[in-house]
Every structure is written in structure tokens, then in C-alpha cells.
Amino acid sequence: MQLRKTLLVGWVSVALLSGCSLFNSEEDVVKMSPLPKVENQFTPTKVWSTSVGDGVGDYYSHLHPAWQDGTIFAADRFGVVKALDASNGKTKWEVNLSTNPGFFSSRISAALSGGIAVSGTHAYIGSEKAIVYALNTEDGKIAWQTNVGGEAISRPVISDGLVLIHTGNGLLQALSETDGSIQWSANLDMPNLSLRGESAPATAFGAAIVGGDNGRVSAVMMKEGQVIWQQRISQPSGATEIDRLSDVDTTPVIVNGVVYAIAYNGNLVAMDLRSGQIMWKRDIGSVSNIIVDADHIYVVDQDDRVIALNTDGGVSLWRQSELLHRNLTAPVLYNGYLVVGDAEGYLHWINTDDGRFVAQQKVDSSGFLSAPVVASDKLVVQAKGGEVYSFTR
Incomplete structure (x- = not known):
């Protein structure tokens, strides 16, 4: 089968990207677990919410906000990028990276994907059109843009003066943080069939x-x-x-x-x-990012079990299996709790000691695809429909 990552469509992509398993019969459909009944021990407080364009719609774009120095940076797939005041959600600046082919034509989507990364004076974001943008954090103006070797669907990673991009065709490319020029490319072998998504690199000791x-x-x-x-x-x-x-x-x-x-x-x-x-x-x-905190590892597996293990040998500490096939986001640690979102727009708060639910709230009917982000004392999450929410506990 010669399907590439960019060609996973229809029932194949739906099944793979939701983390579900495929069965031989069309009648064998993995069903989402019913919403567990939770007696809330507390109610998280919504500080603000604001719209950032139209979100990602039905596309598998892991757009998520980034935070730096009291500012939240968020984007939608079409090309809208906003800088928001983290205290009240008010817009500091807004730019639109979609293109305008002519006076009588509609603007063409920038197909942004993978999430924003912020470092110093620049915010970075890639697109499915193989373009990486560096925006000035002060006013949103484009500092530089570079065409890379394939779809830039992973989050940019900034380290040692480089912007690292893992493209959809298996290249790891390093761009100059200063001007976006490509410094090197490493070819990581690709199979014929793969999931739509790429690993953003982690960096340490020059590697x-x-x-x-x-x-x-x-x-x-x-x-x-x-x-x-x-x-x-x-x-x-x-x-x-x-x-x-x-x-x-x-x-x-x-x-x-x-x-x-x-x-x-x-x-x-x-x-x-x-x-x-x-x-x-x-x-x-x-397919979800893991958390390593002290001597614990937290995982959302491909069937949406939430699992805690220890770092000394990977011994299982607890499993929470009441959210099976609810298409959970990757987890985040916030104020001592594990938080995950689901496809129906709920946030689930889990006790890290025993895996029990401590709170649950319906936030947005469009659902969540990307993990929440911790921004100082707030929890920020972007829904698929484009609304960005800020909570405190």
C-alpha cells in the first residue's frame, strides 16, 4: 500500500487519528465510553474566553497556544494569529497569514498546523504548505518565512540558535533563528504508510x-x-x-x-x-505526549486509558479506564492534578495519587484535540472551533 501520511483520508484517517482500532467488519465499531459520573470536589473558575478565528474544523491540526511573559499566542488553521493578554484575554495584536490572490478572489488558507512555539522576540509556527513563519512577538509582523522540505505539522523547537522542524516526509531540518536560512537537513527513514503526525524533538547537551x-x-x-x-x-x-x-x-x-x-x-x-x-x-x-514528573510517568494510551507508572522500571501505579475511546488530548499537570480534554469538549481533572476523578466540566461543544497549556497560574486550552479558554484552580 503506497499511502503516505498526507493521503490518509476517509475511514482510515478517522480510525487512526482517533486512536481507535480497526476491525474486520464494518459493524464492529469502537464505541466511545459514556461520560463518567463525577462528584466534583471543586469547580475550576473560567477567567476568560475569546475566539481565535475558526479553529481547525475537521482537520487533524494540533494547533495549541503558547505562553511567554504574560502573553498567550494562539492561531487558527486558516491563518489568524493573535497575541492575547494572559490576564484578561484581550487582543494585543492580530495578523492573518492567509494569502490574497486578487481583489475579486477569496483569501487562501495558510493551513497552519502543529502549534506555536515562542522564544525571545519571535513566535514560530509551521504550515501544511511547507512554510515556517517567525513573527515578532511585539507586533506580529513577519520577521522571516522559510520554505522547508515538507509539511511542517510538528511544533517548532528552538534550541542553540536553531529552529528545528520535523517535516511530514521525514526530514529533520534546522533553520537559523536569526533569518530562517536552512543550516542542515537529516533524513529520517519513512515507511510507506504512517499516521498523520510528527514528533517534535527534545533537546539536551547539543543533541x-x-x-x-x-x-x-x-x-x-x-x-x-x-x-x-x-x-x-x-x-x-x-x-x-x-x-x-x-x-x-x-x-x-x-x-x-x-x-x-x-x-x-x-x-x-x-x-x-x-x-x-x-x-x-x-x-x-x-500517539500522545507523555509527562515525566519526579519519579512518575503519565500516559494516555491509544485506547484512552490514563496510566501512571514509576520511572524505576516502568511499574504500573494505577490505571483510569473510564474514558476509553473518548479521543483524549495529551495530559497536562496543573496545580497537582492531571488534566485531559476529550472530543465532546469536557475537561477531566484526575488525582495523580490514585487516578480518581476530582472534577469534570463541559467547556466547548466543538471538542478538544490539543492538550491544555499551563501559563503561570492559569490553565489555557484551545477548542477545535477556535475558542481559547483560561481557567484557574
């Missing part, structure tokens, strides 16, 4: 650690783009090509010289940062 669609995690020297080591954490297996998907679409986490990474249809692994050698692995798969 970028990034997952690939081939089931491998790679370490790349940021000075020259040379691959130091590669480690396979998922081995394709199963009767169908869908079963054999082994993408590592999540961002690795680096703590105390250990790399934690997870693959779809694969494993959660701990690896030595210097050599890539696997220290331990557990049979858990996911």
Missing part, C-alpha cells in the same frame, strides 16, 4: 532526540545534523498494514540522562541518552 515514523528514536547532533544513534522501540507486526503501524509521533522526554519515548502499536521505553541503549520497556502504545 536533538526525535521520534520517527519507522518506529525508531534518533539522536542528532545539532551543530551539523549528524545522526549519533538510532534505537527501534516498535517492531511492525500484525496481519494488516494498519496493525503494523509503528510511528513514534510523540516528543521524547529527557530527565537526568534518560530518554523516555513511546510509539503507536509499540512500547514505552527508557533509554540511555548517551548511547540509546534501552534500559527498560513496557507494552504500552500511544
Whole structure:
């Protein structure tokens, strides 16, 4: 099958991108778990909400806000980018990156994707049209824009004077933070069929650690783009090509010289940062970013179980299985609680000690795709319809 990531459409993409499994019969449909009944121990307070364009609609674009120095930066897929005052949600500036082909023509979508990253005086965002933009944080004006080697659907990562972009065709490219010029490109091998999504790299000690669609995690020297080591954490297996998907679409986490990474249809692994050698692995798969906090790891697996493990051997501490197939976002830690959103627009607050629900709230009927973001003392989340919400606890 010669489907590429950009061609996953129809029932294939719906099933894969929701984290559900495929069955042989059309009548065998994975059903979303009913909403669990929760007796709220507290009610999170909505501080403000504001619209940022039309959101992502039915597209699988993991657009999410970013925060820096009292300002929230958010965008919609069409091309609207806003800087918002984190205290009240009021717009500081707004730009539109969509293009205008002529006076009598409608504007053409910029197809923004992957989320905003902010560092210093620039906010960075990529597009499905293989363009990376750097915007001035003060006024939103374009500082530079660069055409990269493929769809820029992962979040840009800024480190060591470089903007790292993992493109949809398997390239890891380094752009100059100053002017956007391409410094190097590393080709990470691509299978014929893969999920729509790319791992944003993690960086440490001059190396970028990034997952690939081939089931491998790679370490790349940021000075020259040379691959130091590669480690396979998922081995394709199963009767169908869908079963054999082994993408590592999540961002690795680096703590105390250990790399934690997870693959779809694969494993959660701990690896030595210097050599890539696997220290331990557990049979858990996911397409959502994981959290490593102190000696705990928090995972939303591909069936939407929320799981806590310890970092010493990956021993399971608890599992919360009442949100199966509700298409959960990646988790975030906020004020000592684990928070996830779901496709129906609920936020679920979970006790990190035992996995029990402590609060639940309906926020937005368009649902959530991207994880909430912690902005100082606030929790900020963007709904698929484009509304951005700020909460406090």
C-alpha cells in the first residue's frame, strides 16, 4: 500500500487519528465510553474566553497556544494569529497569514498546523504548505518565512540558535533563528504508510532526540545534523498494514540522562541518552505526549486509558479506564492534578495519587484535540472551533 501520511483520508484517517482500532467488519465499531459520573470536589473558575478565528474544523491540526511573559499566542488553521493578554484575554495584536490572490478572489488558507512555539522576540509556527513563519512577538509582523522540505505539522523547537522542524516526509531540518536560512537537513527513514503526525524533538547537551515514523528514536547532533544513534522501540507486526503501524509521533522526554519515548502499536521505553541503549520497556502504545514528573510517568494510551507508572522500571501505579475511546488530548499537570480534554469538549481533572476523578466540566461543544497549556497560574486550552479558554484552580 503506497499511502503516505498526507493521503490518509476517509475511514482510515478517522480510525487512526482517533486512536481507535480497526476491525474486520464494518459493524464492529469502537464505541466511545459514556461520560463518567463525577462528584466534583471543586469547580475550576473560567477567567476568560475569546475566539481565535475558526479553529481547525475537521482537520487533524494540533494547533495549541503558547505562553511567554504574560502573553498567550494562539492561531487558527486558516491563518489568524493573535497575541492575547494572559490576564484578561484581550487582543494585543492580530495578523492573518492567509494569502490574497486578487481583489475579486477569496483569501487562501495558510493551513497552519502543529502549534506555536515562542522564544525571545519571535513566535514560530509551521504550515501544511511547507512554510515556517517567525513573527515578532511585539507586533506580529513577519520577521522571516522559510520554505522547508515538507509539511511542517510538528511544533517548532528552538534550541542553540536553531529552529528545528520535523517535516511530514521525514526530514529533520534546522533553520537559523536569526533569518530562517536552512543550516542542515537529516533524513529520517519513512515507511510507506504512517499516521498523520510528527514528533517534535527534545533537546539536551547539543543533541536533538526525535521520534520517527519507522518506529525508531534518533539522536542528532545539532551543530551539523549528524545522526549519533538510532534505537527501534516498535517492531511492525500484525496481519494488516494498519496493525503494523509503528510511528513514534510523540516528543521524547529527557530527565537526568534518560530518554523516555513511546510509539503507536509499540512500547514505552527508557533509554540511555548517551548511547540509546534501552534500559527498560513496557507494552504500552500511544500517539500522545507523555509527562515525566519526579519519579512518575503519565500516559494516555491509544485506547484512552490514563496510566501512571514509576520511572524505576516502568511499574504500573494505577490505571483510569473510564474514558476509553473518548479521543483524549495529551495530559497536562496543573496545580497537582492531571488534566485531559476529550472530543465532546469536557475537561477531566484526575488525582495523580490514585487516578480518581476530582472534577469534570463541559467547556466547548466543538471538542478538544490539543492538550491544555499551563501559563503561570492559569490553565489555557484551545477548542477545535477556535475558542481559547483560561481557567484557574
